[in-house]
Structure formats: C-alpha cells, structure tokens
Amino acid sequence: MMARSNSHDRLRRLELLAAQLKQEGFCTIKDLALSHDVSERTIARDLQLMREQGLPIEADRGRGGGVRLDRHWGIGRLNLSYAEAVDLLISISVAEQMKSPIFLASLASIRRQLVASFSAEKRERVDRLKSRILIGETASTFVQTSVVSTNGKAVQKLHQGFLDQTNLTILYEDERSKVTTREIEAHYLLLNYPIWYVLAVDHFRGALRTFRCDRILSAELTSTRFRTLPRASFAQPLEGNVLLK
Structure with a gap:
C-alpha cells in the first residue's frame, strides 16, 4: 500500500x-x-x-x-485531482454568485466541460461534496470590517478534514477575543462573501455551532471520522441566508 x-x-x-x-x-x-x-x-x-x-x-x-x-512545449490534457476539481467548481459557483457581467459568459460552458471530463465515480463524489458547500448572501458592511487574515495552514487542515469527513481539533478565537480549544465535525461550508463559515458539530459544547474560518487560529486532524448530518439539522444557523443549490 x-x-x-x-x-x-x-x-x-x-x-x-x-x-x-x-x-x-x-x-x-x-x-x-x-x-x-x-x-x-x-x-x-x-x-x-x-x-x-x-x-x-x-x-x-x-x-x-x-x-x-521549453516555452513552445504544451503540457497536455488538464488532469485535476478530486480536491482540485471540487475547488475549481466551487470557484465557478462563487463567481456566478458575484454576478460579474464580465466573467459570466463562459462559466456555464466551462463547468459543463469540466464535469464531462470526470469519470462517473468522480462526478458522484463531486456532486456529494458540492451539496455540502452553500453560497449565501454577501456579508453586511459591519461584518466585513471585522474580517481578519486567515491562517493558511489551519485552512489547509480544515479543507482536508472537510473533504475526508474527519474530526478536527481547532484553536478558535471568538468575537470577544476569547480563545478556546474545540473538537469539531465540519459538516457544511457556507460563504457569505467574503467570509466562510463552518457549520459543525462542536463536541466541546455538545451542540451544533457555526465557526468563522478567519477566526480559526490552528487546526489538526484527528483519527475520528463522521457521517454528514442532513442540512435541515443546521436550519437555525442557516436562518436568514438565501442559499444556492
């Protein structure tokens, strides 16, 4: 192996x-x-x-x-990994949500060609994962002013835990600057541009919680796996968001 x-x-x-x-x-x-x-x-x-x-x-x-x-040499057909393909499709969905007239013209065609290049198995995996990524409305000006720089390594671990459905131990700073250690299950990701949120099971609180990605100071993978809960389980955190399918 x-x-x-x-x-x-x-x-x-x-x-x-x-x-x-x-x-x-x-x-x-x-x-x-x-x-x-x-x-x-x-x-x-x-x-x-x-x-x-x-x-x-x-x-x-x-x-x-x-x-x-050599500058005149082509590198051949694009061959994306599962994670890269998902990231590209998410980026297309986000761009469409931004409704920029300059870049919208070809996005639908690009998406169709990208999905058509997948194997049946990869299409099924991508579809399942896309259903866990939610695009909401743009954040309020007040919320946008509180955005801080994200920790690149923490985001990378969060990305992996989300893809692999593996619990994460995170160091989280709340809006009052209080820092706590949590073990979470990252079930859904929600974008209220420009802020990403994690809709998670918080084992520290024993409840469903929403965490802002830019407030995650560090993250480490555990050996525990989880099954995704239905989106309806997070109805309260999602209240007020207009979501795309």
Whole structure:
C-alpha cells in the first residue's frame, strides 16, 4: 500500500512540476524542492525522469540559473485531482454568485466541460461534496470590517478534514477575543462573501455551532471520522441566508 501511495504521489508531483516549469520560467532545484516538500536529490531524479520521457527541459547554466520547460512545449490534457476539481467548481459557483457581467459568459460552458471530463465515480463524489458547500448572501458592511487574515495552514487542515469527513481539533478565537480549544465535525461550508463559515458539530459544547474560518487560529486532524448530518439539522444557523443549490 505504501509503495502504491508513493508511486501515486510521484506521478502527481511530475504533473505539477511540468506545469510549474512551463508557467514560471526558470526555477532552481532548491526552490522546487521547497515548493514540493521533498529533497533536492528527489527533484533532480524527477527532472531526469521527465527528460527520459521526452520533456524538453532547458537548463540555464549562468549565475543563479535554473531549469524550465521549453516555452513552445504544451503540457497536455488538464488532469485535476478530486480536491482540485471540487475547488475549481466551487470557484465557478462563487463567481456566478458575484454576478460579474464580465466573467459570466463562459462559466456555464466551462463547468459543463469540466464535469464531462470526470469519470462517473468522480462526478458522484463531486456532486456529494458540492451539496455540502452553500453560497449565501454577501456579508453586511459591519461584518466585513471585522474580517481578519486567515491562517493558511489551519485552512489547509480544515479543507482536508472537510473533504475526508474527519474530526478536527481547532484553536478558535471568538468575537470577544476569547480563545478556546474545540473538537469539531465540519459538516457544511457556507460563504457569505467574503467570509466562510463552518457549520459543525462542536463536541466541546455538545451542540451544533457555526465557526468563522478567519477566526480559526490552528487546526489538526484527528483519527475520528463522521457521517454528514442532513442540512435541515443546521436550519437555525442557516436562518436568514438565501442559499444556492
């Protein structure tokens, strides 16, 4: 199982490396290693394998040089992971909710093509997950003034716990600046632009609660899984929101 996982991780890393080298121009091996959280030796082996597969990787031998894909080389068909596909579809839904006339023209077509490229299994998984992501009305001006910068690592853990339906231990700061530790089940995500909320079971309180993502100071995954509750269970936190299906 470990070998299979490592093989999958490497194949995915090779895809991302090709896209990164095509898009960003010259990149140093050190920067690539940091970006993908692997050793410089691993990146060097990956680049050699990519060359053996026929990818035209150029090297700049000058001071501070790096490597890149030939600018005239296409990287082929877009191959999104499950999480990436969901993120893209959510982004399209959010853009449509913003009702910007400049960007709406092609979004429906893009969504259809994206969904059509999925396998039947991936379409089913994406549909289930999309039903747990709710787009509401824009937040009031008063609420928007209280928005703070989100913790990137905490959001990444929240994203994973939400996708995998795994409990999270979070450090949360409420509107009175009181910080508490909670164990939550992230059942639904709600966007009242620009603020994301988590509709969750809060084991600390033994009740259903709503948490603002920008007030989550840290998050860690636990080993406990949960089953999604019906949306109707969160009727009270959702009261007053106009939601899209």
